[in-house]
Amino acid sequence: MVLPLSLWWPTTAKQKGQVKISALDEKIVGLYFSANWYPPCRNFNQVLVNIYEQLKQSGANFEIVYVSSDEDIEAFSDYYHNSMPWPAIPFADLETKKALNRKFDIEGIPCLVILQPNDNKDEATLCDGVELVYRYGVRAFPFTKERLEELQREDRERHENQNLTNLLTNHHRDYLLGHPRPKQVPVASLVGKTVGLYFSAQWCIPCVKFIPKLISIYHNIKQVLADKQGNNNNGHEDFEIVFVSSDHDQASFDSYFSSMPWLALPFGDPNIKNLVKHFDVKGIPSLVILGPDGKTVSINGRNLINLYQENAYPFTEARINTLEKQLDEEAKSLPRSVYHSGHRHELNLVSDGNGGGPFICCDCDEQGSAWAYLCLECGYEVHPKCVMATVGR
Ligand SMILES: [Zn+2]
Numbered sequence: 001m002v003l004p005l006s007l008w009w010p011t012t013a014k015q016k017g018q019v020k021i022s023a024l025d026e027k028i029v030g031l032y033f034s035a036n037w038y039p040p041c042r043n044f045n046q047v048l049v050n051i052y053e054q055l056k057q058s059g060a061n062f063e064i065v066y067v068s069s070d071e072d073i074e075a076f077s078d079y080y081h082n083s084m085p086w087p088a089i090p091f092a093d094l095e096t097k098k099a100l101n102r103k104f105d106i107e108g109i110p111c112l113v114i115l116q117p118n119d120n121k122d123e124a125t126l127c128d129g130v131e132l133v134y135r136y137g138v139r140a141f142p143f144t145k146e147r148l149e150e151l152q153r154e155d156r157e158r159h160e161n162q163n164l165t166n167l168l169t170n171h172h173r174d175y176l177l178g179h180p181r182p183k184q185v186p187v188a189s190l191v192g193k194t195v196g197l198y199f200s201a202q203w204c205i206p207c208v209k210f211i212p213k214l215i216s217i218y219h220n221i222k223q224v225l226a227d228k229q230g231n232n233n234n235g236h237e238d239f240e241i242v243f244v245s246s247d248h249d250q251a252s253f254d255s256y257f258s259s260m261p262w263l264a265l266p267f268g269d270p271n272i273k274n275l276v277k278h279f280d281v282k283g284i285p286s287l288v289i290l291g292p293d294g295k296t297v298s299i300n301g302r303n304l305i306n307l308y309q310e311n312a313y314p315f316t317e318a319r320i321n322t323l324e325k326q327l328d329e330e331a332k333s334l335p336r337s338v339y340h341s342g343h344r345h346e347l348n349l350v351s352d353g354n355g356g357g358p359f360i361c362c363d364c365d366e367q368g369s370a371w372a373y374l375c376l377e378c379g380y381e382v383h384p385k386c387v388m389a390t391v392g393r
């Protein structure tokens, strides 16, 4: 086993605060690779301290050991003594820290490698504790394969049983906010519609940039559906968007929501947290599409809107496949290379399987995938539609 004979406890009397490694023998141990200079580590640290304290209070057989990648002893001391309640490998013990990084193939931080007491401690059963802690909190404990499978099974069941009512209502509220305020729209009135859950906030710059586009596409989809219904009386397809706010206060929510033509969950509603967890929303803006039966159709609504605008509706796999084929067909007539105003290098046409992949468009700042124009020299990448709008050859 590569751990040293003793570890530091977080005490200002550092030298005295030591613990024997043998004290960890019967415990589930999380080797925590982290550093103070990296913001994602600091964010994760708060979350980890929180679940550590909960687990300790409930008497769980758990310990964390900090393996520092701090640059110097001052940075280490500051980070460790001010924010960690668990033991650490002594900062000066470079050998052990290096050996642990090598042994567990640590490629990025933060990283939490979980060792089970009945492992021989030379093999970790689990290497992605960070993701688990973020996703499940204390429920992830004891971090075993069985527990993980159980949680995934629960997730699957929750998704299979999901419908608009259990997603959007609670014991105290069965309506959404509409316009003009304080109009209330029953959640039940959305049943049978395609519904987009729009996770967003006014403080988020990409959200503010995305919203005019989403509003215009929302109106276009509504228009297409209205025309369809005009032509064909038995069409009752409909589309709605529900704003799921992560604004910091009621006033920002009110002002932001007043710019939107659709519905919203009330500010600070308890369902919001659950929705973020349920759909594993990692960043905003994000648009989750629910089908007429309330099941998830796509969690990539934002990307689909960027790629296909109103044509993306109803966002189903079949629809997207058709659109992808169309896009491939259209790409055949695109020039292999172009110049884009504002960029001095030549841009080359690339696709998913051919030098491309998901990207952020340097022209409109939105996501893209499938076809793109890419500068091989500096990585400048734009949507074909954005480059064709201003193409100069
Ligand atoms: Zn673009």
Ligand SMILES: [Zn+2]
Pocket: 343, 344, 345, 346, 375, 376, 377, 378, 379, 380
């Ligand atoms: Zn370039």
